[in-house]
Amino acid sequence: xxxxxxxxxxxxxxxxxxxxxxxxxxxxxxxxxxxxxxxxxxxxxxxxxxxxxxxxxxxxxxxxxxxxxxxxxxxxxxxxxxxxxxxxxxxxxxxxxxxxxxxxxxxxxxxxxxxxxxxxxxxxxxxxxxxxxxxxxxxxxxxxxxxxxxxxxxxxxxxxxxxxxxxxxxxxxxxxxxxxxxxxxxxxxxxxxxxxxxxxxxxxxxxxxxxxxxxxxxxxxxxxxxxxxxxxxxxxxxxxxxxxxxxxxxxxxxxxxxxxxxxxxxxxxxxx
Amino acid sequence: xxxxxxxxxxxxxxxxxxxxxxxxxxxxxxxxxxxxxxxxxxxxxxxxxxxxxxxxxxxxxxxxxxxxxxxxxxxxxxxxxxxxxxxxxxxxxxxxxxxxxxxxxxxxxxxxxxxxxxxxxxxxxxxxxxxxxxxxxxxxxxxxxxxxxxxxxxxxxxxxxxxxxxxxxxxxxxxxxxxxxxxxxx
Numbered sequence: 001x002x003x004x005x006x007x008x009x010x011x012x013x014x015x016x017x018x019x020x021x022x023x024x025x026x027x028x029x030x031x032x033x034x035x036x037x038x039x040x041x042x043x044x045x046x047x048x049x050x051x052x053x054x055x056x057x058x059x060x061x062x063x064x065x066x067x068x069x070x071x072x073x074x075x076x077x078x079x080x081x082x083x084x085x086x087x088x089x090x091x092x093x094x095x096x097x098x099x100x101x102x103x104x105x106x107x108x109x110x111x112x113x114x115x116x117x118x119x120x121x122x123x124x125x126x127x128x129x130x131x132x133x134x135x136x137x138x139x140x141x142x143x144x145x146x147x148x149x150x151x152x153x154x155x156x157x158x159x160x161x162x163x164x165x166x167x168x169x170x171x172x173x174x175x176x177x178x179x180x181x182x183x184x185x186x187x188x189x190x191x192x193x194x195x196x197x198x199x200x201x202x203x204x205x206x207x208x209x210x211x212x213x214x215x216x217x218x219x220x221x222x223x224x225x226x227x228x229x230x231x232x233x234x235x236x237x238x239x240x241x242x243x244x245x246x247x248x249x250x251x252x253x254x255x256x257x258x259x260x261x262x263x264x265x266x267x268x269x270x271x272x
Numbered sequence: 273x274x275x276x277x278x279x280x281x282x283x284x285x286x287x288x289x290x291x292x293x294x295x296x297x298x299x300x301x302x303x304x305x306x307x308x309x310x311x312x313x314x315x316x317x318x319x320x321x322x323x324x325x326x327x328x329x330x331x332x333x334x335x336x337x338x339x340x341x342x343x344x345x346x347x348x349x350x351x352x353x354x355x356x357x358x359x360x361x362x363x364x365x366x367x368x369x370x371x372x373x374x375x376x377x378x379x380x381x382x383x384x385x386x387x388x389x390x391x392x393x394x395x396x397x398x399x400x401x402x403x404x405x406x407x408x409x410x411x412x413x414x415x416x417x418x419x420x421x422x423x424x425x426x427x428x429x430x431x432x433x434x435x436x437x438x439x440x441x442x443x444x445x446x447x448x449x450x451x452x453x454x455x456x457x458x
Binding site: 008010011013014016018019021033044045051052053054056057058061062064067068069072079272 | 296300301308310312313314316317318326329330333337338346347349351352355356359360361382405417420421424425426427430439441442443444445446447448449452453454456
């Protein structure tokens with residue numbers, strides 16, 4: 001039961017009206033000590049009941065005060081020394097024997113040291129927990145980046161598949177004795193092309209593959225292909241628009257590409 | 273100059289507790305002046321006989337006087353504590369006189385009869401007379417406050433007496449006190 005439900009149930013009123021069993025009343029007292037909302041509501045109820053009691057006020061018969069004071073004398077005498085008014089200063093701590101203060105100081109000190117040790121241990125735990133959490137977080141971040149990359153590829157693939165004007169051009173090896181291949185997907189009406197070089201070996205150091213389109217017998221530069229794509233099924237969109245052409249070719253060039261292909265280094269070619 | 277010119281000091285509850293612990297005549301006079309009529313009023317609502325009420329009032333002051341060390345501010349106001357002493361002492365007095373069962377049965381029967389007869393509610397609750405003090409208090413609320421606060425009925429006993437579920441008894445108590453709050457705020 002939450003505090004709101006507890007208040008709405010009327011249990012606090014039942015407590016004030018004295019209708020609860022000893023166990024129920026003890027539970028209410030414990031709840032009030034724990035939840036300030038309940039304590040605040042109880043305060044409000046007590047205020048009402050105080051006003052209510054005031055409404056009932058009836059003056060006792062004259063002389064009752066003297067009679068009661070007389071009845072209190074044995075009680076007072078029993079509680080204090082004979083013929084000496086019991087004087088209790090308004091600062092009750094003066095009554096406490098001095099050794100209690102020493103004991104209290106030591107208890108406080110020892111308690112404080114123990115608490116510090118406890119808190120320090122707790123702090124160390126928290127530190128290592130934090131480190132573990134933070135490495136977990138970076139692992140999750142990395143996974144998330146990877147997933148985003150995969151998702152992008154899928155979206156690209158999906159767009160390509162949906163494009164009915166997409167042609168597939170398989171480029172075959174032109175180097176006898178070296179079976180190589182690459183694939184180009186071309187949407188002529190959109191001028192978009194995608195290339196995959198899964199059938200090409202990783203280029204030697206300092207070299208890079210370059211894509212060409214043959215327009216009326218003349219090779220036109222279509223840009224270089226990232227080296228990490230070789231020998232993987234990864235696909236990349238060609239950076240330049242491809243609107244016309246009769247064939248595509250890939251050559252091995254120096255890093256960064258060449259203005260014209262090195263003829264003996266043309267590895268694969270495919271006709272549209 | 274004279275006693276008449278001495279200012280009427282008002283103590284808050286924390287100060288009053290310290291004052292009572294000193295057990296002086298001044299402390300008693302203050303206690304009696306501030307709370308005597310309220311405590312007597314509560315006692316009178318439980319025990320009808322005036323002589324009994326006076327005896328109980330004396331017992332209540334003795335209890336407050338000797339048990340002040342046991343008062344725990346965590347459990348409520350000093351005011352509430354003193355009123356509870358008055359209520360419990362009064363209800364105990366009824367019990368010791370063997371009136372407890374008689375009282376419960378009679379009150380229960382009265383209320384059931386009144387509910388059945390409807391029209392006679394006013395007449396029956398008149399002996400309780402809460403509505404003389406608190407104008408506008410609904411009869412059903414008056415009944416529930418009377419049974420719990422002045423007759424010492426438990427939730428279970430009220431539920432059986434009135435033939436309503438325990439949960440309803442509690443919510444009715446809540447509404448009763450809410451109505452009191454509204455009445456006092458106006």
